[in-house]
Structures are given as structure tokens and as C-alpha cells.
Amino acid sequence: MCRNGPDPDCGKKSSAPFAALLEDSVEELYENAPCGYLSTLMDGTIAKINATLLDWIGLEADAVVGRMHFTDLLTVGGKLYHETHFAPLLQMRGEISGIALEIKQAGGGRIPVLVSSVVKHGGNGEPLLIRTTVFDARDRRAYEQELLRARRAAEQAHKQAEADRARLQDALAVLQQSLLPATLPSVPGMEAAAHYRTASPDRLGGDFYDLFAIAGDRFAFFLGDVCGKGPQAAAVTSLIRYTLRAAALHDPDPVAALKTLNHVLHERYTGDDPRYCTTIFGTLEPHPTTGEATVRIASGGHPPALVLRADYLPTPGGLLVGVLPTAPFTAATTTLGPGDALVLYTDGLTEARTGEDRTSLYGDEALLEFASSHAGKSAPSVIRALTDLLDDLGDGLDDDTALLALGVPASPPPTRRNA
Amino acid sequence: MDIERRNNVTVTGNPRGRAVVLAHGFGCDQNMWRLTVPALAEDYRVVLFDYVGAGRSDLSAFSESRYASLDGYARDVVEVCEALDLRDAVFVGHSVSAMIGVLAAGTAPERIGALVMVAPSPRYIDDASYRGGFSAEDIDELLESLESNYLGWSAAMAPVIMGNADRPELGEELTNSFCATDPDMARVFARTTFLSDSRDDLKAVTVPTLILECTQDVIAPREVGAFVHQMIAGSELVTLDATGHCPHLSAPEATNGAITDFLARLR
């Protein structure tokens, strides 16, 4: 070996015995190297090719040298790639390395290879020929195929997961819709509007509301908030909705309806896993002659209803529904005149975080202020204004929010008579 | 929609000159024209762009159905012309783009007043007496190799790009974007390119047309150049003493000379 000899002939002298020992030579190495060698003219005509590469492609030198072009060894994809990428880059840079191509075998087989080329220049810098090495890349290609398979499997799994998620969301949306009225019925001489939003699209909400006809010209309505979220809360909501609807038909007195609900909830959910709700239940009795409407409500632990004249309709002392076998509920009555509206809401609104750092709560006073500035507005426009407010609160909304407004128009809407 | 952003439109050259639109072929992008632009810049307003799915185009604008036919790519061309309000422009298309130019000139004759077709081919697959240069099996294999190897076309370029650090004259931008093509979108473009048959569209060409072919081109053999020449009445055919499918890169001087000569005679 010759690690640090200053003699320029050192390599020649000392390696000769080793070469002899191995019965190797430069010519022998060229022909039978573990890679293919190829020299082409600048137009691509093959001028020289080694035995290794001839063996791979399964042809004799006579059939190749001077007769074939480098691109003739390539598959169609390789030809195209050679023409659009390989050759232009080689011309631009004088060399190119590690390009993945496939060469064709005489028997029709294909060998994946890695190709590197260098342009040899003459004394005046003019390009003379292209020297190319070709490495067998079968193992590497097999590995790449494996990676590719894994990647496709991952993509497939991802797509499946996305589809499952979308299906689940659809199912949740259908369930959520079943807990709320699709549309509000029209109440003669009055306007009604509602809004509902969940804090998170993939979680079932625990707020609820409804408005429906009971007997004669009377209507019942309720709005509330179940403790907790998700499927368990939705199950409770469903029970509440159908219990209150049935109770209202049986006895429209608001306190009686809440007592029935309380009994049902307390009997169904007891012990260490209590389920309860806050709710306001009410009845609505429009007077066709005066244009006014009598509202009777009862509250079980729910934030007070708002009357846009503008004040709260206090219902203190009503207890959460479902906590005790017998519970006190607080009733209140008011009359809505032209321009008045009753607004029910859940604490998603009053507990929304406001301010720069989202540490203050929207609160009861802000709501009262809102009410006084919107006194006299129609029920739909009040709901629109509150919806805009919720949009502004944006990520300050932690909780679901339900809103229901029932109002007597300031000027009565044109009445439609049936023929 | 911002067409100029969608198609990564670049406008250079002489703002008062006649517009010349340079359109790249399959598997490439507008950088393929970098040796052509300097020859045109002094006298012409040069417009470069990338088809959606290629180069630095807006990949989100890609639609498999739109680009499943050459008409979709022709719409790209017409929309670029409209966005720049080009009139009577010269459209220079390489390879499949030459045929896209034929379609665009047909739908927007007021926009495109002349065609330069560089190594065009209206049909790559042999068909009875027609010789396109590829058998149906060849094209199947090509499409299959693109299907099964989408590490391939893009990944194969990676070593080249990384090996470029010691060649600063090539420029960062060039190395980053040279023929960058999204593999999925390249598959759609390949299918459209190699399965289309636009031979009948050639007869409809009425604008002055220059056809450039190479003496030796494995993608578009000389029979194809002769066919295109025969089909387009009044067209000029110039055979460049060049090897390969990209004479604008392998023989830029001869290619540019033929183009500028043609443009000068258009006036």
C-alpha cells in the first residue's frame, strides 16, 4: 500500500503485484465490472459498451456498437424522461448522476437501473463523447415499491378515516336536528325566531328549544340546557323534549309541566350519575282582538327570560329540574303588547368570554343593555342581532347557545284569511 | 380567478413588441425556454407560463376532468391570452403543446395569429399506415410506469438538484423549479398527451405555421413532422440538425434562428 509516498509512480509500482496476483487488468475490470459501462457519441450512438451491460440487455456487441443509440436501451418512459430531462440537464451541466431509469432486455424483461453520465471534452473544450455508468437497482426499486405500497396503504387508511369521520358527523347532525324543531310554527299575530349553535361541530349539544301548538289558539314553548354534552346529554335532551311536549298537552300549566319533567328525570337518572337541566317552559295565548299575547312561564334554575321593553322577567328560586324528587319551580306572567318580545337564551351567551384576553364574561348586565337598545325590534331582527353578537364573540364561545324570541309586531302583520 | 397566478405567468421582453407565447410540453415547465427567451426579448413581448399541474402553477386549480383532454389545456392558453389581452400573438408550443396551440388558435382566432410547432406530434401511437413512433404496448407501458412509480419522475430529479451546489451559475430558481411536476397531475397529463389523437384538427389551421423537427427524435420521428406539414396548408417545415426531442435546449442557436427568421417574415 502507498499511503504517504511522495513518489508519483508509487501507485503504479506497488499496485502491479496485487493486480497480477488477482489476474486483473484495466481491460478486465472494464468489461466485467459489477456495473455497466457505456460510451456514446454526442448524438447518442453507442461507441463502446462493456460485457456486463451486454449481458444485462442480452445482446452481442456487434448488434449494439455503431447500430444503437443509448435511448434504444430504454423503455418508453425512460426515453421520454431522457429526452425531456436527462439529455438537457447533461448538456447544461456536463454531468448527471443517480437517475432512475429502466433498461430493456432482449427477452422482454426490464431492469431498473441508476444511470450517471459525464461528458468528456476535447482539448479545445468541445464535447467529444458521453461516458455512462449503469448500476443494477433491482433491490432498490423493490424497496421503493415497498415504500410506495406503504404510502398508498396509509393514504387509503387516511381516506377511510376521513370518510368515517364525515359519516359520523352526518349522523350527529341528523341526531342533533331531531332534538330541535325543523321550523317554527307560525303563531297568529306573532313572530317567532330561533337560533342554535354548537360550540364544536363534532359534539352533540346539550341545549334545546321548541315551540308548538297545544289547544285552541294556545302555544307552548320551552328552552333549556342539559348538564353536560355529547351523546349522554343528547339522550337526556330527547327525553326532555318528548316529556315536555306530552306534559303540555296533558296540563298546560307551566309549573305542572316542569313537575312532570322533574319526576321523569329524577326517576330515570339518580344516584351517583345525576342528570338534570335548567329550563323555562311557557305558554303563549294571543288575543286576536287586542293584538296582545299573554305569556305564562315557569323556570327551573334557568337564567331569567328577557322582555324587550326592556327588562328581565324574574323567576327566582326555581330549582334545577331532576335534582330532587319534589322541587320548587317559579312561575311568572306577563303580557306582550305590540312591539314587545320575549327572549329566552342559554348561558352559552351570558357566560361567553369577552375582552382582549377573553377573561371577562358577557354577563347579565350587557344582555340587559342589549335588550334596551333593541326594544321595539321584531323577533327575527332581535335573533339576527344576537347571532351577529355571537359571531363577534367567536372563540369566546365555550358552550352551546340556544336562542328563542317570541314577539308581537309593532304594527300587526297583514292577516291572511282563508276563503 | 387570478389566471396569472394560477398559470404562473411571466411576461418579459419588449413591451411594445408582438406577443410571443412560449408553451412547455409534457413533464416540463417554462424553464425549458430559458435559452430561447434571450433571442426574442429585444423585439418581442415574451409570455411564459406553466400549465396547471406543472412548475409553479396553482396546484389547487387542478381538475382531473378538465385536464383529461387537450381542450382543457387549450383553455389554459386562451385564458392566459385573455388575462393579458393578447391579440394576434404568436404561439410557440413544444411537443404536445404544439397541438394545444392548434386547438387554442381554433377557439380564439383573434388571440393567436401564428403558430410555431416545435417537435409536434398529433398522434404518438402507430395506426395503420400512420407512424407515430410508438406502439400501443409502448404507451401502455409508459402510462403503467407512471402509475406504479410516482416516486419516479419527481424523485429521480432529487440527486441532480442536490448536486448543484457547486454550480451557482445555474441559479437557485432554476434548480428548484426545473421541470417540477406534481406526479399525480403528471399522470393525467401523460394520459391526455399520449392517448389523444389530434390529426384531424391539423386541417383546420389557417394561420401562418412553422414546424420545427429534429433529424433524430425518438419521441416525434421525421415521418410525423412530414405528416403535420402535409396536413397544414401553407405551413413551413424546417429540419434542424439536432438530436433529441428538445432542440430549443440541444440546439438553441439553430432553433432560435429558425423562429426569429419566421417571426421577421410575419411582419
Add this chain to the structure above:
Amino acid sequence: MNPMRITTRDAATGPVLGIFGDLDYTTVGELRERLTALTLRPGQRLVLDLAGMTFCDSSGITALIAARNHADAFHADIALAAVPANTLRVLRMVGLDQIFPLHPDSDAATRP
């Protein structure tokens, strides 16, 4: 976010659970486990000392009700001591101030 901690001591009236930190959806399980393991004698008073409680959401309120039901099952009483103002506001709103005897501090709550 303040992590929750629960202390236990026995007063003459019965066990006193001190709740420190946030009582919310993420911590409420711990209080429930403590309660489940807690045995009371009839007539005893379970005192929840909330002087150190920094936050209480609706899950926390539910746990308080569960504590009441637990005491009720043993025929024992329950009382809340030192309820923070915010929580007191909520308790009043939902009427629970009628259910839970409220005391200013645990000393007052553990007087026989």
C-alpha cells in the same frame, strides 16, 4: 388551569373534604371516586370546604349534587363551606342554594 387537590379530615360532625383548584370536566372524576369510597353513618354531616376552589363548571355542580345524593343514601346530611362568590351566583341561579346548607367557613359548618 389549576390542578385539583382534595384533602380529607374528620371533624366531630363527620368527614370534611377540602377541594383546592379547578373543579371541572377534567378533574371531577377524582372527587367522584373519593365520594364513592366514602362511608357515612346516619346523622353525620359531609362538609365540602370550597375555600380553596378556584373554578367550578357545570360538571363540578353535578359532582356537588352527586355528593348530596351520596350523603342522602346513608341518611347523612351535607353542607358547603366557604362557597366562592362566582359559584354562589350559579348556585342561586339554579336554585341549589335551597338544597345545600351554606356556611361561611368549615368551622361554622362543623359546629354540632
